[in-house]
Amino acid sequence: xxxxxxxxxxxxxxxxxxxxxxxxxxxxxxxxxxxxxxxxxxxxxxxxxxxxxxxxxxxxxxxxxxxxxxxxxxxxxxxxxxxxxxxxxxxxxxxxxxxxxxxxxxxxxxxxxxxxxxxxxxxxxxxxxxxxxxxx
Ligand SMILES: Nc1nc2c(c(=O)[nH]1)N=C([C@H](O)[C@H](O)COP(=O)(O)OP(=O)(O)OP(=O)(O)O)CN2
Ligand SMILES: [Zn+2]
Numbered sequence: 001x002x003x004x005x006x007x008x009x010x011x012x013x014x015x016x017x018x019x020x021x022x023x024x025x026x027x028x029x030x031x032x033x034x035x036x037x038x039x040x041x042x043x044x045x046x047x048x049x050x051x052x053x054x055x056x057x058x059x060x061x062x063x064x065x066x067x068x069x070x071x072x073x074x075x076x077x078x079x080x081x082x083x084x085x086x087x088x089x090x091x092x093x094x095x096x097x098x099x100x101x102x103x104x105x106x107x108x109x110x111x112x113x114x115x116x117x118x119x120x121x122x123x124x125x126x127x128x129x130x131x132x133x134x135x136x
Contacts, residue, residue: 001054005121007064010047012081015040016047016097019086021039037082040084040125046103047076048123061117074108099126110136 017040018032028036035041049072053062082087085097091105103124111120121135 001057003052003054005050005052006060006065006068006073008051008065008068010049010069010076010077012033012045012047013042014045014080014083014085015042016085016092017041018096018098020028022030025046037116040086043126045099046121046125047072047106049106050121050123051114053115053117061116069111071110075113076106084115099130099132100134101122103132107136 010028016035017037018035019028023031049068051063054066057064079089079118085092085102092101095101095105103122106124107120107122110122114120119135121133123133125131
């Protein structure tokens with residue numbers, strides 16, 4: 001069967017601060033600049049979840065997009081939307097919430113709920129001009 005990639009868009013608003021506790025204030029400021037603001041700052045994150053696999057000959061689906069939508073909602077949006085990532089999301093207690101690290105966390109959260117034969121790629125926009133892609 002041909003392999004096809006299906007995509008689902010999502011979004012969440014979240015606050016964060018880029019910071020390392022093991023660096024002093026001067027080094028945090030030097031490396032992370034305004035993103036080190038102790039009062040945090042926010043982004044409107046845009047997420048694209050891409051799933052590649054063979055088309056099921058019976059359904060015509062690679063994955064039911066309703067199922068993918070529900071996974072993204074329960075594993076990403078419900079936990080991240082309108083949250084302070086550093087304070088309220090356990091994954092970032094000891095992990096700097098850069099867009100790179102957020103994309104890996106999202107990948108792992110979604111991958112755990114997909115058929116293992118499906119391939120996953122995450123595209124995450126932190127700003128309209130800053131974005132990353134991740135696939136393991
Ligand atoms: N490699 C990374 N670099 C930076 C990250 C990151 O997660 N990974 N994050 C930040 C800031 O959190 C933020 O994304 C940058 O904001 P800003 O500089 O305002 O980005 P804009 O796209 O809005 O900037 P303009 O150039 O003014 O459009 C920094 N670096
Ligand atoms: Zn930021």
